[in-house]
Each structure stands twice: as C-alpha cells, then as structure tokens.
Amino acid sequence: MQLEYTLQIADNALILGHRLSEWCGHGPILEQDIAITNIALDLIGQARSLYQYAAEVEGKGRTEDDLAYLRIGTQFRNTLLVEQPKGNFGTTIVRQFLFDAFHFAFYQELCNSKDETLAAVAKKSLKEVTYHLRFSSEWVIRLGDGTAESHEKMQTALNDLWAYTGELFKASDADQWALENGIGVDLEVVKKFWEEKVSEILKMATLEQPADGWMQTGGKQGRHTEHLGYILAEMQYLQRAYPGQEW
Amino acid sequence: MNNWPLWEVFLRSRQGLHHKHVGSLHAADEKMAIENARDVYTRRSEGVSIWVVESKHIHASSPDESEALYDPANDKVYRHPTFYDLPDEIKHM
Amino acid sequence: MVPIKSLEEKFQAAVDAEIKIEPKDWMPDAYRKTLIRQISQHAHSEIVGMLPEGNWISRAPSLRRKVGLLAKVQDEAGHGLYLYSACETLGIDREELFEQLNTGKAKYSSIFNYPTTTWADIGAIGWLVDGAAIMNQVMLCRTSYGPYARAMVRICKEESFHQRQGFEILLTLSKGSEEQRAMLQDAVDRWWWPSLMMFGPSDKESTHSAQSMKWKIKRKSNDELRQQFVDATVEQAKILNVTLPDPELKWNEERGHYDFGPIDWEEFWNVVKGNGPCNKERLAARVKAHDEGAWVRDAAVAFAEKQAKRRAEANKVA
Numbered sequence: 001m002q003l004e005y006t007l008q009i010a011d012n013a014l015i016l017g018h019r020l021s022e023w024c025g026h027g028p029i030l031e032q033d034i035a036i037t038n039i040a041l042d043l044i045g046q047a048r049s050l051y052q053y054a055a056e057v058e059g060k061g062r063t064e065d066d067l068a069y070l071r072i073g074t075q076f077r078n079t080l081l082v083e084q085p086k087g088n089f090g091t092t093i094v095r096q097f098l099f100d101a102f103h104f105a106f107y108q109e110l111c112n113s114k115d116e117t118l119a120a121v122a123k124k125s126l127k128e129v130t131y132h133l134r135f136s137s138e139w140v141i142r143l144g145d146g147t148a149e150s151h152e153k154m155q156t157a158l159n160d161l162w163a164y165t166g167e168l169f170k171a172s173d174a175d176q177w178a179l180e181n182g183i184g185v186d187l188e189v190v191k192k193f194w195e196e197k198v199s200e201i202l203k204m205a206t207l208e209q210p211a212d213g214w215m216q217t218g219g220k221q222g223r224h225t226e227h228l229g230y231i232l233a234e235m236q237y238l239q240r241a242y243p244g245q246e247w
Numbered sequence: 248m249n250n251w252p253l254w255e256v257f258l259r260s261r262q263g264l265h266h267k268h269v270g271s272l273h274a275a276d277e278k279m280a281i282e283n284a285r286d287v288y289t290r291r292s293e294g295v296s297i298w299v300v301e302s303k304h305i306h307a308s309s310p311d312e313s314e315a316l317y318d319p320a321n322d323k324v325y326r327h328p329t330f331y332d333l334p335d336e337i338k339h340m
Numbered sequence: 341m342v343p344i345k346s347l348e349e350k351f352q353a354a355v356d357a358e359i360k361i362e363p364k365d366w367m368p369d370a371y372r373k374t375l376i377r378q379i380s381q382h383a384h385s386e387i388v389g390m391l392p393e394g395n396w397i398s399r400a401p402s403l404r405r406k407v408g409l410l411a412k413v414q415d416e417a418g419h420g421l422y423l424y425s426a427c428e429t430l431g432i433d434r435e436e437l438f439e440q441l442n443t444g445k446a447k448y449s450s451i452f453n454y455p456t457t458t459w460a461d462i463g464a465i466g467w468l469v470d471g472a473a474i475m476n477q478v479m480l481c482r483t484s485y486g487p488y489a490r491a492m493v494r495i496c497k498e499e500s501f502h503q504r505q506g507f508e509i510l511l512t513l514s515k516g517s518e519e520q521r522a523m524l525q526d527a528v529d530r531w532w533w534p535s536l537m538m539f540g541p542s543d544k545e546s547t548h549s550a551q552s553m554k555w556k557i558k559r560k561s562n563d564e565l566r567q568q569f570v571d572a573t574v575e576q577a578k579i580l581n582v583t584l585p586d587p588e589l590k591w592n593e594e595r596g597h598y599d600f601g602p603i604d605w606e607e608f609w610n611v612v613k614g615n616g617p618c619n620k621e622r623l624a625a626r627v628k629a630h631d632e633g634a635w636v637r638d639a640a641v642a643f644a645e646k647q648a649k650r651r652a653e654a655n656k657v658a
Contacts, residue, residue, distance in 0.1 A: 014403075018398065021397050021398065021406075021410055022397075022398065024390065024394050024397055024410060024413050024414060024417075025387075025390035025391055025394035025413060025417070025625075025629075026394075026625065026628075026629045027417075027629065027633065028629070028632065028633025028634075028636040028637060029251070029273065029633055029636070029637055030273075030387070030417055030420060030421045030424070031272055031273060031274065031283040031286065031287060031421070032636075033414075033417045034283075034286050034287055034290075034414055034417050034418060034421070035282065035283065035286040037410060037411075037413075037414040037417070038286050038290070038414070040410060041407055041410055041411060041414075044403060044406060044407050044410070045407065047403070048403050048404075048407075051403070064403055065402045065403055065404075068403055069401075069402070088632065089632075089633065089636045090636075134282075135282060138278065138279070138282075141643075142275075142279075142639065142640055142643045143636065143639050143640075143643075145643055145646065146638070146639025146640065146642045146643045147635070147638055147639045147642045149635050149638075149639070150635055150636070150638070150639030150642075153635065234398045234399055235398060235399065237399050238399060238401035238459055239401055239402075242517070242519060242520070245516055245517055245519075245520060246512055246515070246516055247401035247402050247405055247459070247509075247512060247513075250433065250434075250435050250637075250641075251637060251640065251641065253428060253433075269494075270422055270425050270490075270491070270494070271425040271428065272421060272425065273434065275637075275640035275641050275643065275644040276640075276643075276644035276647060276648075279640065279644075287418055287421060290414075290415075290418065291498070307364060309364060310362070310364050310365045310366070
C-alpha cells in the first residue's frame with residue numbers, strides 16, 4: 001500500500017510534467033515558454049524523487065526508470081485531470097490551476113507525514129508548488145478578465161475540465177490506508193482549501209464556477225481516459241523498442 | 248496587435264551587493280515582469296532579489312555630453328587616497 | 341554638426357582600440373544594419389533550433405535524459421530572448437523581428453532544417469551542432485557591440501553543459517548494443533557535413549566577412565573557425581569510436597591541421613533557399629505558435645490596462 005500511495009503522488013507529477021513539456025518551443029511568447037518549462041522541470045524532478053523512493057519501498061531492485069517506462073497504462077495511478085491534452089494555452093492554465101490548488105494543499109498536509117522521506121519530498125516540493133499556484137492563479141485571472149475572447153476560452157476550458165476535479169478528493173484504498181497510518185493526508189482538509197482557493201480566484205477572474213455534476217473517476221485505480229495510452233506510447237517508445245539498454 | 252512593453256531587469260546576486268543590470272524582457276504588467284525575470288534570469292540561482300523597470304522610464308545620459316560630464320573628474324586626483332603622501336611607517340590608513 | 345567622416349573615424353578608432361560600442365553611441369548606419377541582421381539571425385536560430393530537439397522531449401529514454409533535454413531546449417529559448425533583447429537596443433522591436441522570421445524574410449541557421457529521426461540525433465546535435473556553434477559564440481564574446489558581447493558571455497556560460505550532454509548521450513550509445521552503435525554512426529554520418537556548413541561559405545565566397553572583421557563584429561573568418569572545429573572534433577570522434585564520413589580527412593603535418601574533403605555547397609545553398617528536408621515544417625511551427633499565442637498576448641495587455649485604470653480610479657477616490 002505504501003508503494004501504491006507513493007506511485008499515486010509520483011504519477012501525477014510525471015504525467016503533468018510530461019504534458020507541460022509539450023509546450024517547450026511552442027509557447028505563446030518566449031517568456032511563457034520558459035516559465036511553463038520551469039514548472040515541467042519541477043514536476044518531473046518531484047516524480048524522480050518519488051519513484052526512487054517507491055523503488056526502495058518495493059525492494060525488488062527496480063529503478064525510477066523501470067517505474068516510469070516499464071509499467072503499462074492500467075498500472076499508472078495518476079488522476080485523470082493531469083493526463084488531459086494541453087489544448088490551447090487557456091486549457092493548460094486551467095488544468096494547471098485546478099491541480100496546483102490541490103497539489104499545494106496536499107503537500108502542505110504531507111509535510112506532517114510520519115514517513116520521513118515523503119515529508120521531506122513534500123517540504124521541498126511545497127516551495128516549488130507555491131510558485132506554480134501563484135503563477136497559474138495569476139494567469140487564470142489575467143485571461144479570465146482579459147478580452148471577451150480570452151474569457152470565453154477560459155470558461156470553456158473550465159467547463160470541460162471540471163468533471164475531473166472530483167477525483168482529486170475521492171480517497172482510494174491507498175489514500176485511506178495512508179491516512180489511517182499517519183502517512184497520508186486527509187483529503188477533506190485538502191478539499192476545503194481547494195474549494196476556497198478556486199472560488200476566490202474564479203471570482204477575481206470573472207469566471208463562473210461550474211456546478212458539481214457527475215465526476216469522472218478511475219485514474220487512481222488504473223482506469224484511465226484514452227489519452228494516457230498515447231502519452232505512454234510516446235514516452236516509453238525507446239525503452240520498449242530496445243529492451244534492457246542503457247541510454 | 249498589442250505588444251507587451253519592454254522591461255529592464257536588475258538582480259541582486261546575494262545579500263550585501265548592489266542590484267546589477269542583467270538584461271531585458273517583455274511583460275504585460277509589473278507582476279508578470281517580476282515573474283518573467285525570475286523564470287528567465289534566475290534559472291541557475293543567479294539572484295536573491297529582483298528589480299524591474301519599464302524601459303521607457305529609464306533616462307540615460309547622452310554619449311555626446313560625455314566629455315562635459317565625465318572628463319572634469321579626471322584631474323581631481325585629490326579625491327583619491329594615493330594623492331596624499333604619508334610616511335611608510337603609518338599602518339592601517 | 342560634426343561631419344559624418346570624422347564620426348566614422350572616431351567610431352573606427354574606438355573599435356580598433358577595443359572599446360565597446362554601446363546603444364546610444366554614434367555608429368555607421370551599415371554597422372547598425374549588419375548587427376540587426378546578424379543578431380536577429382542568431383536569435384531566430386536559437387528559437388527554431390528548439391524544434392528539432394524539442395521533437396524528442398516526449399520520447400527521451402530515461403527521466404534523467406528527459407530533464408536534461410528539457411532544460412537544454414529551455415536554455416535555447418533563453419538564449420533567443422537574450423539575443424532579441426540585444427537586438428532591441430538597436431531600435432527594432434521583437435515583434436518586428438518575429439514578423440521577418442515568420443514571413444521568411446529573415447534567415448536562421450540552416451542546420452535546423454534537418455530532421456531528428458533517432459535519439460542519437462539529440463546526442464549528435466549536442467556534440468557537433470553545439471560544438472560548431474560554440475566556436476562561433478566564444479569568438480562573439482569579444483564582438484565590438486556591447487549588448488551583443490554581454491549576451492554572448494551569458495550564453496557561453498550556460499551553453500557549456502549542452503555539448504557535454506550531447507557527448508555523454510553518444511558515449512553511452514557507443515558503449516551500448518550493436519543497434520545503439522549503429523544508431524550513433526548513422527547520426528554522425530548525417531550531421532557531420534551539415535555541421536561543417538554551419539560556419540558559412542568559404543572566405544573567398546563570403547559577402548559580408550571583410551567589413552564585419554574590420555568592425556570587429558566577427559573576429560575570425562569562416563574558414564578559420566571551421567578548421568578549429570574539425571581539429572577539435574576529429575580527436576573526440578576517436579573516443580566515441582565512430583568514423584567521420586570523409587575519406588579525405590587526415591592529419592597534415594605541415595599545416596598542423598586536419599585536411600578535409602570538399603563541402604557540397606550546392607546542398608548548402610539549396611537548404612538556405614528553402615529546399616531542406618524540414619524548412620516548411622520549422623517555419624510553420626513558429627508561425628503556428630505565434631498566431632495561436634496572439635489571443636493570450638492580447639488578453640494580458642487588456643488585463644494590464646484594466647488594472648491600471650482600476651488603480652487610477654481607486655487613487656482618485658482616496
């Protein structure tokens with residue numbers, strides 16, 4: 001269960017980092033190209049620390065790369081939100097903000113984990129995520145309250161992604177186990193922070209918060225959207241085509 | 248098409264030092280300018296403090312006036328410590 | 341009014357005395373134009389150069405390689421930005437420079453019109469393309485225009501990890517399986533000649549060279565730099581156990597340099613003119629990013645204006 005829990009955190013970071021890296025070289029302006037890549041690098045860095053720890057917890061001699069490159073889709077534990085396509089810049093910003101608000105509160109709680117390694121990763125990552133949240137919040141406001149066109153694009157992205165937010169707070173077996181053992185975080189506490197933050201920022205952005213309807217779930221159990229398959233096909237291509245090589 | 252204005256970026260590389268001009272960038276407002284400066288100019292821990300100034304607010308002296316502005320200081324050697332002769336025995340001065 | 345002739349003499353005297361020229365100093369019109377052309381071409385090359393390498397970010401074969409490559413391609417964006425900034429001190433703004441790039445009016449380094457078809461290409465670009473670029477960039481740290489020289493110093497400092505990263509990728513392949521070694525050799529076969537072309541036409545053919553040397557914008561000729569690159573690279577190739585695809589490559593005791601075979605200038609000029617394998621894709625990708633980013637840039641300006649107005653009104657009330 002500890003392995004499962006660590007992978008949940010790591011997979012979120014890797015898949016979102018991978019998604020963000022798709023902007024590198026294609027951003028709306030050079031300055032933002034660089035900014036988005038900084039966030040991608042932070043996230044992949046977090047994933048590496050967590051995979052290294054997961055491999056150690058498992059104790060079967062697997063490495064960070066075995067975990068990232070040699071698991072199949074149903075073995076990935078990331079939430080559905082982070083695997084959603086980059087869309088336009090507004091989609092990426094909304095996806096980022098909805099996740100950052102969760103990520104920030106999550107790491108804040110995880111700093112108190114009885115698991116010293118997870119607590120240490122959380123402390124280091126929290127600094128990074130504090131900046132991510134600041135960045136994405138400001139961009140949500142800027143684009144939400146910018147032009148009529150940007151407002152509309154942001155509202156559409158928000159409406160489309162909203163159904164993937166419920167899963168962030170729905171405890172999986174691993175979440176439940178981690179909470180009971182003082183290792184994990186209380187997702188109810190995280191949710192409270194998230195709801196306040198999201199409603200505050202959306203209000204400033206003049207965006208309408210969608211109603212909480214049916215929420216898509218399954219990522220934490222390995223039931224993903226169609227998108228993950230393509231991410232992995234690309235990401236794992238070399239490792240799959242030339243098994244067992246050093247790169 | 249609206250262009251983002253140009254900003255000049257100054258970094259303090261560590262506490263105790265002056266801010267130093269490191270380059271420029273584009274940003275729509277001052278908040279974004281600071282963040283862009285952070286993302287562009289401190290990727291390798293180059294700074295602990297950032298100043299940004301919109302380039303249009305910088306007033307520069309003209310090179311045509313440089314003789315009048317700077318040459319007169321050249322012969323004011325009495326502003327420099329070596330102008331004053333003291334015996335070698337005097338230490339710490 | 342000071343006569344132009346004496347201004348020009350003063351300018352050239354400063355250049356000869358290794359005094360840097362700064363933005364507000366008087367400079368000949370042609371010097372300004374040459375700089376704008378060269379610095380913007382250089383900036384465009386950094387930005388277009390992100391594309392062939394960026395092509396492999398999503399497929400990098402390990403997490404260590406992924407962050408390394410991502411950081412490297414990001415650096416290219418930074419370098420483009422520093423160079424556009426240096427160019428802007430000459431009185432032209434970035435938007436106009438982008439316009440020149442996107443409409444095909446401005447050139448960028450032709451090397452980036454070649455495709456990256458295997459992972460080994462990422463290593464080969466780091467080793468050969470960055471290696472060739474560094475020869476040029478180190479020279480440009482001493483160029484006569486202050487903002488350009490300062491941008492180059494910063495770039496060279498950051499660039500130093502790029503070539504090492506490329507070489508390490510290739511070294512790993514060279515110690516790998518037969519397939520990996522074949523991948524390595526194939527990449528070197530494809531990138532060697534285009535890398536030599538990066539230094540531009542030979543000195544006899546080069547149209548801008550003499551004046552640029554006199555103004556100390558350039559400090560070494562194309563052929564000198566090319567030779568310097570060949571001499572350094574042949575030795576490194578031995579460590580990788582690869583064959584450089586030039587049967588005429590051999591040490592010339594008398595010259596103290598490596599001799600090398602003739603460059604296919606017909607290919608070079610064709611790629612410059614737009615007939616390279618990826619010219620269209622590269623330009624299309626830049627245009628797409630710029631066009632699709634327009635609403636984002638507009639919205640940010642609109643928001644900044646609203647904020648300024650709100651602040652002004654708040655101040656009035658207070």
